[in-house]
Amino acid sequence: MSKAQEHQAFEGIAALSFLPMQAADLNEVLAIESVSHLHPWSRGNFTDSLAAGHWAYCIRPQVDQAIKGSYLDPTVLWAYCILFPAVDELHLLNITVSSKLRKFGLGSRIMASIESVAAQQNIPRIILEVRPSNAGAIGLYQKLGYEQIGIRKNYYPASPETSGREDAVVMAKSIKLAS
Numbered sequence: 001m002s003k004a005q006e007h008q009a010f011e012g013i014a015a016l017s018f019l020p021m022q023a024a025d026l027n028e029v030l031a032i033e034s035v036s037h038l039h040p041w042s043r044g045n046f047t048d049s050l051a052a053g054h055w056a057y058c059i060r061p062q063v064d065q066a067i068k069g070s071y072l073d074p075t076v077l078w079a080y081c082i083l084f085p086a087v088d089e090l091h092l093l094n095i096t097v098s099s100k101l102r103k104f105g106l107g108s109r110i111m112a113s114i115e116s117v118a119a120q121q122n123i124p125r126i127i128l129e130v131r132p133s134n135a136g137a138i139g140l141y142q143k144l145g146y147e148q149i150g151i152r153k154n155y156y157p158a159s160p161e162t163s164g165r166e167d168a169v170v171m172a173k174s175i176k177l178a179s
């Protein structure tokens with residue numbers, strides 16, 4: 001199966017379920033987080049985020065019949081995201097797709113759902129920070145119409161590519177509200 005065929009099959013095959021992240025999810029979340037970021041969130045960061053009432057979701061496939069041992073199993077964590085609702089802004093704090101499931105359109109589908117949540121909740125803008133070295137994430141956001149609105153100097157701890165701390169690119173997208 002070519003990459004394009006695989007992509008099509010994967011995209012069409014499962015609806016996504018977004019369930020509130022709970023403490024019981026954290027082992028699975030941390031297994032993905034630890035291999036996905038230069039400076040992964042710790043268990044304490046996630047626990048604090050849940051305690052603070054951030055909107056945290058675990059994303060799993062919605063399938064009638066699980067194919068055990070495959071990714072098409074609703075008990076398998078595909079991705080997660082964490083949002084902080086501020087006044088007039090929904091701040092995306094974390095979005096992570098399981099490494100084997102990237103480049104299949106999941107990140108785009110999750111971002112579309114986040115935009116729907118913002119619209120439903122009458123929040124007119126989504127804002128996020130991203131490392132300038134994170135070409136994949138910047139590519140995703142640009143493709144979806146996010147624009148750079150600023151730089152936060154020395155926002156991130158140093159990465160192997162940078163000697164000192166790394167700036168953050170701040171990106172935002174306006175959300176069309178019902179009226």
Ligand SMILES: CC(C)(COP(=O)(O)OP(=O)(O)OC[C@H]1O[C@@H](n2cnc3c(N)ncnc32)[C@H](O)[C@@H]1OP(=O)(O)O)[C@@H](O)C(=O)NCCC(=O)NCCS
Pocket residue numbers: 036037095096097098101102103104105106107108109129130131134135136137139140141143
């Ligand atoms: C960033 C991330 C969420 C994207 O998820 P994804 O499911 O792979 O994204 P999609 O398949 O929907 O990709 C959509 C678009 O993003 C861009 N993109 C995604 N991954 C890319 C990569 N590695 N390099 C360049 N562009 C990329 C492309 O424009 C892509 O469109 P295309 O498939 O038509 O080329 C995922 O790579 C990830 O979890 N990365 C690790 C965690 C992370 O960096 N999170 C963001 C922190 S700000």
